[in-house]
Amino acid sequence: MKLYFSPGSCGLASQIALREAEQKFDLIAVDFKTKTTVEGDYLKVTPKGFVPALKLDDDDVITESAVVLQWIADKHPDAHLLPQFGSRERYEALEWLNFIATDLHKSFAVMFSPVFDAASKVAFAEKNLIGKFDYVDQHLSTRDYLLGQNFSVADAYLYNVLSWPSRVGLDVSGYGSIQNFMHRMEQRPSVRASLKAEGLPSPQA
Numbered sequence: 001m002k003l004y005f006s007p008g009s010c011g012l013a014s015q016i017a018l019r020e021a022e023q024k025f026d027l028i029a030v031d032f033k034t035k036t037t038v039e040g041d042y043l044k045v046t047p048k049g050f051v052p053a054l055k056l057d058d059d060d061v062i063t064e065s066a067v068v069l070q071w072i073a074d075k076h077p078d079a080h081l082l083p084q085f086g087s088r089e090r091y092e093a094l095e096w097l098n099f100i101a102t103d104l105h106k107s108f109a110v111m112f113s114p115v116f117d118a119a120s121k122v123a124f125a126e127k128n129l130i131g132k133f134d135y136v137d138q139h140l141s142t143r144d145y146l147l148g149q150n151f152s153v154a155d156a157y158l159y160n161v162l163s164w165p166s167r168v169g170l171d172v173s174g175y176g177s178i179q180n181f182m183h184r185m186e187q188r189p190s191v192r193a194s195l196k197a198e199g200l201p202s203p204q205a
Helices: 011-020 065-075 088-112 118-128 130-140 153-162 176-185 189-197
Strands: 002-005 026-029 053-055 061-063
Touching: 002 011, 011 065, 011 153, 011 189, 053 065, 061 065, 065 088, 065 153, 088 118, 088 130, 088 153, 118 130, 130 176, 153 176, 153 189
Parallel strands: 002 026
Antiparallel strands: 002 053, 053 061
């Protein structure tokens, strides 16, 4: 398998999930500006041009973070990365994956965009992100992970997205439960290995 990524972007969650499932894969970095990799034109891998993209051994390609994460979990059930099919817990996990993808991830796209000025981004964050941080922080105040005491791929995605606030000038240090969650995640070998592989700062022990 090949996982196409860009350091610090949303491919980090998929890499964490693959490591949790103890899978072997190659990391292929994508240059967003030129849409190229060491292999050549990235648009030939996926015309969307976004990451992550997971290229399987049969050359089939899966895209969209929430879908890639579900595929990894479903193909490796022994890793227990999602609750079993049909269970209420399964749908709760899917709720979180969709919330992270649509309410958090897509909102950050605005914060990273060069189209909007600083004042517009501050106003957008106050209206569209702060309340969501409150919601996540409150949820995590009574549990170690999104689904309780057990890690799931939804946690990998949440960790990935919550690693971005400092990059766009948002201070989330006051959210104690979020900070505890981030620290807890950074103790997982899969997270530490993924950060190292992408050349990102190593977390404190």
